[in-house]
Amino acid sequence: MASERLTDTELRAWQALMHAHDRVTETLDAELRAAHDLSLAAYDVLLRLARAPERTLRMTELASRVLISPSGLTRRVDRLAAQRLVRRETDPGDGRVALARLTDEGLARLRAAARTHLRGIREHFTGRLTEGQLRNVSAALESVAGPHTPH
């Protein structure tokens, strides 16, 4: 295998990853915005909070789960707080840490959006693959990303 050339298989896989990701995220983002006025990024934040105990997470932890920089998260949460979907609090035990808590309104919004989103994921991604393909893709891409943290 030459060291400066990609095989055809490698090139196809690489381009397919890029193309599929862009296409799917763009579509899902557009659908969420149209139906629920929520970006995919906002949805992701609400979802992580909904899954967390007390529907609350520290900013640092939340940032790492949604794959964004700390400063990016500060502003993203600010926008959600302005819509009353999230409330900001300070950790009583440690004055440095800021907490983000999902409000009831945020949870309701998330649940409503989930219908659209899950249908979208299936329509534009998983539904186009067989059960076996899904397993193959999961296994392969998980080994690329490192084992997925279970959150």
Add this chain to the structure above:
Amino acid sequence: MASERLTDTELRAWQALMHAHDRVTETLDAELRAAHDLSLAAYDVLLRLARAPERTLRMTELASRVLISPSGLTRRVDRLAAQRLVRRETDPGDGRVALARLTDEGLARLRAAARTHLRGIREHFTGRLTEGQLRNVSAALESVAGPHTPH
């Protein structure tokens, strides 16, 4: 299969796609910037031009190949033109169409960066998968993105 819930397999595949894509693109972008002062986005433009006849493409066509909006491409090409990696021309036959042409300097830059980039793709993506996995991933993701346009 419930209509409002994703199966575990579906969820895993979805999260793996997001996570793998983010991780790989972020790493490759950082490597290109560090070693060659080129963003992944810039690299992509140079690559498409290098593959095109006359190393030249119309803006519209280029935009669709690099998956960006027309206005986004205008500025991206402007930045590359400012670095002399690309030259802008007007189509002699149709005054509306703007052409982007890869300069010799741009080609040299691309070739230098390609070493880094191809090694990176292999190190962070394809090299972690078996030949069979690559084929599975390609086939699966191509059916998600629609058949890949051969460019």
Add this chain to the structure above:
DNA sequence: GACATTTCCTTGCATACGCAAGTTTCTCCC
């Protein structure tokens, strides 16, 4: 028990992008 250090978050600044509106050049059609 204060001072240095570390941790956690936020803000200033710069960058990159998309949409909608505008400009220029063709094309059509009567």
Add this chain to the structure above:
DNA sequence: GGGAGAAACTTGCGTATGCAAGGAAATGTC
């Protein structure tokens, strides 16, 4: 052959992001 309409960009404006620097709170050290 001239005016209506379409095509192919480009620009104004708003948004979202990251990095580096800053501020506030906790921790460690002597």
